[in-house]
Amino acid sequence: MPHAHDATPYDALLLLSFGGPEGPDDVVPFLENVTRGRGIPKERLKEVGQHYFLFGGVSPINDQNRALLDALRKDFAEHGLDLPIHWGNRNWAPYLTDTLREMVADGRRRILVLATSAYASYSGCRQYRENLADSLAALEAEGLELPRIDKIRHYFNHPGFLEPMIDGVLESLAGLPEDVRDGAHLAFCTHSIPNASADTSGPSEDHGDGGAYVAEHLDVATLIADAVRERTGVEHPWRLVYQSRSGAPHIPWLEPDICDHLESLHEAGAPAVVMAPIGFVSDHMEVLYDLDTEAMAKGAELGLPVRRSATVGADPRFAAAIRDLVLERAAIERGRDVTPCALGTLGASHRLCPAGCCPARAPRPAAAGADSPYA
Numbered sequence: 022m023p024h025a026h027d028a029t030p031y032d033a034l035l036l037l038s039f040g041g042p043e044g045p046d047d048v049v050p051f052l053e054n055v056t057r058g059r060g061i062p063k064e065r066l067k068e069v070g071q072h073y074f075l076f077g078g079v080s081p082i083n084d085q086n087r088a089l090l091d092a093l094r095k096d097f098a099e100h101g102l103d104l105p106i107h108w109g110n111r112n113w114a115p116y117l118t119d120t121l122r123e124m125v126a127d128g129r130r131r132i133l134v135l136a137t138s139a140y141a142s143y144s145g146c147r148q149y150r151e152n153l154a155d156s157l158a159a160l161e162a163e164g165l166e167l168p169r170i171d172k173i174r175h176y177f178n179h180p181g182f183l184e185p186m187i188d189g190v191l192e193s194l195a196g197l198p199e200d201v202r203d204g205a206h207l208a209f210c211t212h213s214i215p216n217a218s219a220d221t222s223g224p225s226e227d228h229g230d231g232g233a234y235v236a237e238h239l240d241v242a243t244l245i246a247d248a249v250r251e252r253t254g255v256e257h258p259w260r261l262v263y264q265s266r267s268g269a270p271h272i273p274w275l276e277p278d279i280c281d282h283l284e285s286l287h288e289a290g291a292p293a294v295v296m297a298p299i300g301f302v303s304d305h306m307e308v309l310y311d312l313d314t315e316a317m318a319k320g321a322e323l324g325l326p327v328r329r330s331a332t333v334g335a336d337p338r339f340a341a342a343i344r345d346l347v348l349e350r351a352a353i354e355r356g357r358d359v360t361p362c363a364l365g366t367l368g369a370s371h372r373l374c375p376a377g378c379c380p381a382r383a384p385r386p387a388a389a390g391a392d393s394p395y396a
Contacts, residue, residue, distance in 0.1 A: 026101045028351045031171075033105045033129040037117065037149055038088060038137040040110030041073075041080025041306065048073045049111070054112040072310045083113070085303040086137070088335040096340040104347065105129075111152045118156040120157040125165050132170045133350060134389060135343060137302045139177040141223040141233040141370070142214055146175070147379040150387035157388055157395050169396075171354075172389040174345045175370035177237045178244070178363045181342020182333055186241075186299055187248045189331035194253070201292035201326055207249070208260045208282055209242040211300025213263035216273040218379075225377045229340060235261070235275070240365040241299050258291075264316070265307040279312065280319045283327065293326040303334045316355075 037227075042051040048070040049063060052325065055065070073080060086108060093106055105127075109120030124132065138145035150172065157167055176182050190207065197205055214234065242261050250256045261281045263275045277285070279296065286294055296316060298308050312329050320327030320357020333339045345362060352359045353372060361369035371378075374390035388395050 026103075026346055026348070027091075027355075028102060028133075029105045030131045030306055030354055031104065031133045031347070031351055033107060033124055033132050034093075034347060035120065035124070035132050035134045035170075036086060036093070036106060036108045036137070037134050037153070038086050038108070039082060039112050039305075040113030040116075041082040042113065043079055043083055045074065045078030048078050051113050058270070072306060075314070075361070076306070076309065081309060082303065082305050083110075085305075085334060086110075089137075089303070089340070091345055092335040092337060092340040096337065096344055100344060102344060102347070109156075111149065113177075117152055117160050121156050122160060122163075122165070125168060130166075130168045132168050133347060134170060134172045135346075136172065139175060139182060139239045139302060140211075140300065141175055141227075141379055142216050142383055143222065143379045144212075144214060144232075145379075146172075146374065147381060147387055150389050150393075151381070151385050153388035154386040154393070154395065158386070167395060170389050171350065172374070173343070173350060174361075174372050175347060176239070176342060177241050177370075178365045178367060179342045179346065180362065180364055181338045181340075183244055183248075183344065183364060184239065184338050185331065185333045185336040186297060187252075188246050190295055190297050191244060191252060193248070193297075193328040194257075196324055196328055197293050197295070197329050202254045204291070205293040205295055206286055206291045207242075207246060207247070208279060208286075208294055208296045209238065209259060209261045210264050210279055210296050210298045210312060211238050211261070213266045213275045215268055216275060219275055222379050224371060224375050231275075237367065238299065240367050242297075244322040244365050245297065245299070257295075264311040279316050283316060283319050283323060283325060287323040287325045291325070293328075294320065295328045295330055296360060297330045298332055301332050303332050313331065358363060362371075 042048045049066050052066040107120050107124055109115055109117035136149045219231045219234045221228050227233040238261055246259045262277050262279045264279045266274050268274055296312055301308050349359050363369040376392040386394050
């Protein structure tokens with residue numbers, strides 16, 4: 022590897038995630054953080070929180086981030102990469118601003134950010150960058166010296182992200198009854214977002230008809246379906262489907278919904294389905310509830326055999342991919358000529374989000390991009 026084990030100029034990696042409640046008393050305060058500024062009554066938040074209460078008021082995401090931190094630290098140590106790793110969340114402890122304050126106090130001045138979202142979209146990229154800008158503004162108001170922050174490029178088509186998902190689909194297919202296995206359909210699942218947000222995802226040249234968000238997911242789905250065909254000799258029909266819609270009914274969101282898709286497949290005579298949650302890094306609440314609970318119940322209601330394949334989680338190959346992406350970005354920052362590692366037709370994503378990338382309806386400052394006020 023031409024960029025060896027040198028992370029210079031970076032002196033820390035920040036794992037930046039969504040966060041989640043870790044007990045029943047946390048659920049409503051957590052949802053208040055998530056929906057701040059929208060004026061949603063507390064009683065409505067209690068209704069929304071029922072998904073969490075089904076699991077003891079605990080989101081799995083924080084424990085999954087702890088496991089990923091352990092995997093990253095183990096991988097970095099085994100490969101001689103001396104780079105401290107910190108963790109901050111957007112909506113729950115450890116909060117991003119608190120983590121950045123601690124990093125500054127520790128002398129960190131050049132920070133590389135790993136967001137737990139692999140694709141381009143407002144909620145999956147720009148909103149994280151806005152949160153970074155909010156935190157930097159808070160530290161600036163405290164009179165602290167601000168670090169320079171960059172963000173790892175989108176990693177949806179890195180082999181270390183793809184290979185664990187391919188294996189997960191193969192394992193799920195193998196777990197189906199033999200008489201339905203070869204005819205099983207693949208449903209590649211991701212979080213639905215408003216059509217308008219999808220259409221404006223990615224750089225401006227990628228806007229239109231689903232934008233980068235849909236294009237990137239389709240590229241991943243194609244790569245996985247092709248790999249499954251090559252390794253089994255069977256071509257499985259597949260479709261990109263959506264889940265976890267939360268918007269007003271009159272606003273168009275990406276479709277079809279996974280449960281509607283299962284009904285359509287059953288009506289068409291499909292013998293079985295494997296759901297592959299390619300839009301999620303780990304088993305978030307959306308995976309545990311919308312797929313493992315709702316969609317599995319729909320399959321049982323229809324008498325349709327349904328399996329859910331594994332997310333990437335803390336797979337060692339994913340940890341190795343993050344190391345590769347850290348070293349790639351560090352080498353580029355040092356002026357080295359680097360060939361980024363990416364599969365599929367889209368190639369490696371931009372290393373710096375350009376102005377106009379994944380815009381919000383109401384413009385806000387965003388760090389770690391070409392339009393950052395904290396460059």
